[in-house]
Amino acid sequence: MENAARTDQNELMVLIQKEDPDAVARLVKAELPRVYNLCLKLCLHQSDAEDLCQEVFVKAFQAVKKFKGDAAFSTWLHRIAINAWKNRVRYEKRRFFGMHFSLQGPTDAEENESEIELVDKALRPDQRIEELENNHFIMKALDKLNPDDKIVILLKDIENRSYEDIAKTMDLNMGTVKSRLFRAREALRETYRRLGGRYP
Amino acid sequence: MIDNHITDLLTDYVDETLSTPQREKVRSHLIFCLGCRRHLDEIQHNIRLLKAVPTVEIPSGLEKKILNQWLSPASVQEKQKPEKIKRAEPSHGSFHFPFYKTLGWAVAGVLAVMVIRNIPDDTLTFSTRQQAVPVQSRHKEIAREPQTDALTNLPATPLLDQKKEGHQGWAMNLQSKTLGVPPALGEKSVQPQAIALNSASVAVAPRSEKQLLLKGTQSDKIGIEKQEEKMKAQPVADSAAAEPPFQELSGQNSGVIEPLETVISKQDAWEKIWKNHAEFQTPPATSPRVDFKNNQVIALFAGVKNSGGFAFQIAKVEETSWEGKPARIVYFKLKEPAAGSFNTMALTHPFIFKVVPRINGPTFFKKIR
Incomplete structure (x- = not known):
């Protein structure tokens, strides 16, 4: 099954390398939801996620001829997304050097922008409120982790990727992925508690 | 392992990547060790929360934007340089200064203070x-x-x-x-x-x-x-002007000094709550006119706060249903003074009133951050 999918994907990649617009459209349609969701969970800002998502596809199209097909295309795209996001985080750190200060706190626009509602809309109002609360703390805690820890948790616990896949995406060996996941989960536990999240 | 605990094996235990003997070892340890059991519960709780984070739909137009970028070679070439991160323009009251610029302003400020202090007192x-x-x-x-x-x-x-x-x-x-x-x-x-x-x-x-x-x-x-x-004519003109319909009122000095989230549906309840609210005012303001046949008033009081800088904001009022009845979710924020910001050092009692269309069902309040 997986091999058949891989063959289809390789054929698609050949067409994309030949710059076939239909193939590009098919690929974007197939991969965009996953890439966008990954970007959204990395950035936690809708507009930033959209920018990052566009950047990922632009970079992918530029480098598509270098894609050898040794990993799944989605893994390759995720790798681009993660590297692009890490670059942004590094750029932000260097640019602002911790000098973001405000006399009146964040503006309303900034506050509203930072709120993404990761809640299932089919739930009852009380369940939605509870879930919103839980999601708020866990996503905030996740956002406070260092970028590598955040990525490994995102891929493992939200995206349900295998260790092997994570190792390929992050360009690490399996042992490192495991130890990083352990460290990241411990850090998440501490941060979640520190931010006011409650355990049952 | 830390102090005979098996915390370092718990992640692998959760992911089921341990060998059978190791797994049995962890299981037998968990029977007797409350600390490790709690630790495991917490890891599993976090994983459960993370797995429950739903998938979000793609914003409309994003797919088209990406395809357009692919189809127009010029835009692809433009994108060859990594895009600079766009930031919102700093708005009123908020500054995003680079370090050296800020330092420059600080030095200029100190110099200005020194110059002013050197001017003789009788000279202005x-x-x-x-x-x-x-x-x-x-x-x-x-x-x-x-x-x-x-x-x-x-x-x-x-x-x-x-x-x-x-x-x-x-x-x-x-x-x-x-x-x-x-x-x-x-x-x-x-x-x-x-x-x-x-x-x-x-x-x-x-x-x-x-x-x-x-x-x-x-x-x-x-x-x-x-x-x-x-200036003399101003208050007369104000009072003479027709009173605009009351929609929203917020501030920091309510007479209601306990935290409260409520919905007011009747005139007598409105008068009562307004009397409490205007208790600190001399003379107390009269309650604004509200059409309770068609409307209700959402009232939020934050209780006593030890400084200025707190402000309520109703972000969204969502109409929904609850057990077959119409319901409403009020998403509100209590904006807090940012760390290091300048604020009034006085006890304040932030509040907000907002007129909303009347519904015959419950209202849920959700504080958001």
């Missing part, structure tokens, strides 16, 4: 939009003017005679358009007060005395009279 200068007049000649002109004020018919305060008092350099001509005004004779210690003359010039007068040291032109005086008349 103000910028005016009047014609540039050399300080010395202007001083003489003032000294020659009649000693009675045409506006108030009061004898004007005698002006300081530079020669008589022996003051040297009472004005600092900092700019070409800077006019120095001497303090009134015998009023050296009086704190000066600025009086606007037709919004074009500024004079200094002793506090609480209706005297003008710097005589304005006749049009200046007429301007002041008009302004005074306007």
Whole structure:
């Protein structure tokens, strides 16, 4: 099954390398939801996620001829997304050097922008409120982790990727992925508690 | 392992990547070790929460944007350089300064304070939009003017005679358009007060005395009279104007000093809550008119806060349903003063009232951050 999918994907990649617009459209349609969701969970800002998502596809199209097909295309795209996001985080750190200060706190626009509602809309109002609360703390805690820890948790616990896949995406060996996941989960536990999240 | 605990194996245990003997070892340890059991529960709780984070739909137009970028080679070439991160323009009250710029401002501020502190106490200068007049000649002109004020018919305060008092350099001509005004004779210690003359010039007068040291032109005086008349007429005009429909009211000094989130649906309840709310006001304001046939009022009170800078904001009022009935979710924020910000040091009681369409069902309140 997986091999058949891989063959289809390789054929698609050949067409994309030949710059076939239909193939590009098919690929974007197939991969965009996953890439966008990954970007959204990395950035936690809708507009930033959209920018990052566009950047990922632009970079992918530029480098598509270098894609050898040794990993799944989605893994390759995720790798681009993660590297692009890490670059942004590094750029932000260097640019602002911790000098973001405000006399009146964040503006309303900034506050509203930072709120993404990761809640299932089919739930009852009380369940939605509870879930919103839980999601708020866990996503905030996740956002406070260092970028590598955040990525490994995102891929493992939200995206349900295998260790092997994570190792390929992050360009690490399996042992490192495991130890990083352990460290990241411990850090998440501490941060979640520190931010006011409650355990049952 | 840490102190005979098996925390380092718990992640692998959760992911089921342990060998069978190791797994059995962990299981048997968990039976006796409460600490490791709690630790495991917490890891599993977090994983459960993370797995429950739903997948979000793609914003409309994003797919099209990406395809357009692919189809137009120019835009792809433009994108070859990594895009600079776009940030929202710093809005009113918020600054995003790079480090060195901030440092520069801080140094400039310190220098400005040092310069101001070096100016003698009896010297005050103000910028005016009047014609540039050399300080010395202007001083003489003032000294020659009649000693009675045409506006108030009061004898004007005698002006300081530079020669008589022996003051040297009472004005600092900092700019070409800077006019120095001497303090009134015998009023050296009086704190000066600025009086606007037709919004074009500024004079200094002793506090609480209706005297003008710097005589304005006749049009200046007429301007002041008009302004005074306007100010007197203002409250009358305000009260005469038709009262706009009450929609939202928020502030920091409510008489309700306990935290409260409520929905008001009846006039008597509204009067009662308003009476409590306006308790600190003298005279207490009358309650705004609300049409309770078609509307309800959402009222939120934050209780006592130990400084200013807190403010309620209703972000969204969502109509929904609850057990077959219409319901409403009110998403609100209590904006808190940012760390290091300047705020009033006083006890405050933030509140907000908002008129919303009436529904016959429950209202849920959700505080968001």
